[in-house]
Amino acid sequence: MGLLTILRKVKQKEKEMRLLVLGMDNAGKTSIVKRLNGDDVRDVSPTLGFSIISIKLKDYNLNFWDVGGQKTIRTYWKNYFEQTDGIIWVVDCADHSRLEGCSEELYKLLDEERLAGASLLVLANKQDLPDALSPKEVEEVLDLKGAASSVQRHWRVEGCSALNPGDESVNGNDNLRSGVEWLIEDIAARVFMYD
Amino acid sequence: MGGQRPWWEQIVLIAWRFMKQFVHIVTGKSEVERIVLLEHVGGVEGTRRLRHSLERSKKLDGVFKTMITGNPQTSSAVEEIKRIKALSQINEEGAQRLSTYVGNICDVTRFIQDVERLQSEPYSSENPAHEAKLEELWNLATDSRPREGGRISREWNRIGFQGKDPASDFRGGGVHALNQLLYFSSTRTGAVRQQLEDLGNAEKWHPWACTGINITSHVTSMVKDRLFDNQLYGLDRETQFQRLNEIYSDIFESFHVDWIQSNPKTVMDFPPVFKKSVEQARRQYKESSSPI
Numbered sequence: 001m002g003l004l005t006i007l008r009k010v011k012q013k014e015k016e017m018r019l020l021v022l023g024m025d026n027a028g029k030t031s032i033v034k035r036l037n038g039d040d041v042r043d044v045s046p047t048l049g050f051s052i053i054s055i056k057l058k059d060y061n062l063n064f065w066d067v068g069g070q071k072t073i074r075t076y077w078k079n080y081f082e083q084t085d086g087i088i089w090v091v092d093c094a095d096h097s098r099l100e101g102c103s104e105e106l107y108k109l110l111d112e113e114r115l116a117g118a119s120l121l122v123l124a125n126k127q128d129l130p131d132a133l134s135p136k137e138v139e140e141v142l143d144l145k146g147a148a149s150s151v152q153r154h155w156r157v158e159g160c161s162a163l164n165p166g167d168e169s170v171n172g173n174d175n176l177r178s179g180v181e182w183l184i185e186d187i188a189a190r191v192f193m194y195d
Numbered sequence: 196m197g198g199q200r201p202w203w204e205q206i207v208l209i210a211w212r213f214m215k216q217f218v219h220i221v222t223g224k225s226e227v228e229r230i231v232l233l234e235h236v237g238g239v240e241g242t243r244r245l246r247h248s249l250e251r252s253k254k255l256d257g258v259f260k261t262m263i264t265g266n267p268q269t270s271s272a273v274e275e276i277k278r279i280k281a282l283s284q285i286n287e288e289g290a291q292r293l294s295t296y297v298g299n300i301c302d303v304t305r306f307i308q309d310v311e312r313l314q315s316e317p318y319s320s321e322n323p324a325h326e327a328k329l330e331e332l333w334n335l336a337t338d339s340r341p342r343e344g345g346r347i348s349r350e351w352n353r354i355g356f357q358g359k360d361p362a363s364d365f366r367g368g369g370v371h372a373l374n375q376l377l378y379f380s381s382t383r384t385g386a387v388r389q390q391l392e393d394l395g396n397a398e399k400w401h402p403w404a405c406t407g408i409n410i411t412s413h414v415t416s417m418v419k420d421r422l423f424d425n426q427l428y429g430l431d432r433e434t435q436f437q438r439l440n441e442i443y444s445d446i447f448e449s450f451h452v453d454w455i456q457s458n459p460k461t462v463m464d465f466p467p468v469f470k471k472s473v474e475q476a477r478r479q480y481k482e483s484s485s486p487i
Contacts, residue, residue, distance in 0.1 A: 043314065048402065068357075
C-alpha cells in the first residue's frame with residue numbers, strides 16, 4: 001500500500017477538503033467565506049496574513065484557507081498550495097482597472113504544478129454594484145476556456161454578491177452556494193471515488 | 196445575560212445571592228439600596244457596583260437589559276428599579292445617586308451606538324473631510340514625505356494600505372477606523388514612526404494601517420461587550436471617544452512589542468501573534484471590569 005493510497009483512505013474517512021480562497025485584495029474573499037459560514041459580513045477588515053475557517057457542508061469538512069490578496073502577501077500564496085483540493089478565485093467585478101492584473105495572477109496560479117489537479121471555482125463577486133461585469137463577461141475577460149484547456153481542469157464561473165445577496169440587481173445571479181456545492185461535488189468525484 | 200454562564204460563575208452567582216439575602220436580613224436593606232446609600236464611593240465606583248448588582252439579580256435582569264440595548268430611558272429604568280426594590284421611601288441623596296448611576300450605564304449604551312454609527316459610515320473619496328484626514332494621517336506617519344502619483348499611489352503601501360487607494364481598506368471599519376489611526380498618529384507620533392521604521396525590515400513587515408483597521412474592529416467588539424464601561428462612566432462624549440482611542444493606542448503599542456519579540460520570519464507569522472496579543476488585551480480588560 002503506497003503512501004498515496006493511505007492518504008486517500010484517511011481523507012476518505014474524514015471527508016476533508018482543503019479549499020484555497022484567492023484573488024486580489026478587496027475582492028471579497030473573507031466576506032464570501034464568512035457568508036458561507038453564516039457570519040456577519042458587515043465589519044470585515046483586510047485580512048492580515050491568512051485565516052482558516054472550517055465549515056461543514058453536505059457531510060464534508062471544508063477547510064477554507066483565506067489568504068490575503070495584497071501584492072506583498074501574494075508571494076506567500078505558494079506556501080499554501082500543497083494538498084489543495086480546490087481553488088476559489090474571487091473577482092471584484094466592479095474593479096475594471098485591475099482585471100488585467102487579476103487575470104495575470106490567475107494564470108500564474110494555474111501554471112503551478114502543485115495545483116494541477118485542483119478544481120477551480122471563479123466567483124464573479126459584487127454583482128450588486130451597477131458597473132459590475134456579468135459572470136459571462138468575466139469568463140471571457142479571464143479567458144478561462146483557454147487557461148483551463150491545457151490541463152483539462154474542471155472549472156466553473158458563478159456570479160454572487162457577498163454583501164448584498166438580496167439586492168435586486170443581483171436577482172437570480174447569486175449562485176455562491178450552488179457554486180461551492182458544484183466545487184465540492186467535483187472534488188468528491190475525484191478524491192472519494194471509492195466511496 | 197443568564198443561561199450562558201460557565202459553571203464556576205454559576206456557583207459564584209449562587210453564593211452571591213445567598214450572601215445578599217443574608218446581608219439583606221441583617222441590615223434590612225436590599226443590595227441596591229445599600230449601594231446608593233453609600234456616601235464614600237464616587238460615581239464611577241457606585242455605578243460599577245450597581246451594574247454588577249443588576250447583572251446578577253434575577254428580578255432586575257429585565258430592567259438591566261433595557262439599559263444596555265435599544266434606546267435606554269434613564270428615568271423609566273430608575274422608576275422600575277424603585278418599584279421592584281420597593282425604594283419609594285429612599286432619601287433624596289440616595290435617589291439622586293441611583294439616577295446618576297443608572298444614567299451612566301444608559302449613557303455608555305448610547306456611546307456604543309455612536310461608535311457603531313461611525314464604524315458603519317463608509318469612507319468616501321468624495322467627502323473632503325475624509326480625504327483631509329487621510330492626508331493628515333500620511334503626513335503624520337511619514338513626516339510629510341511627498342507621495343509619487345498623488346492621491347492614487349502605490350506609495351500608500353509604505354504605511355500599510357493594500358492597494359493604490361486606501362479607501363477600499365476601510366470597508367469594515369469605516370471612518371471610525373480612520374479616526375483611530377489618526378488619533379494614534381497624532382498623539383503618539385514618535386511611537387508610530389518608530390513602528391513604521393521597525394516594519395521597514397522585510398522579515399518584520401506587516402501592513403501597518405490594515406493592522407490598525409483590524410485593531411479597531413477588535414476594540415469595537417470589546418466596547419460592545421462592555422469591557423471598558425468603568426473607563427467611560429460620567430464623561431462627556433468627546434472624552435469617551437478619547438478614552439477609547441487611548442485604549443486602541445495602548446493595544447496597538449503592546450501588539451507591536453509582541454510582534455517584534457516574536458522574531459517573525461515573514462508576515463505569514465502574523466495571525467497567531469496578533470490573535471494572542473488581542474486575546475491578552477481582552478483578558479486584561481475583562482479582569483479589570485469584573486466585580487471581584
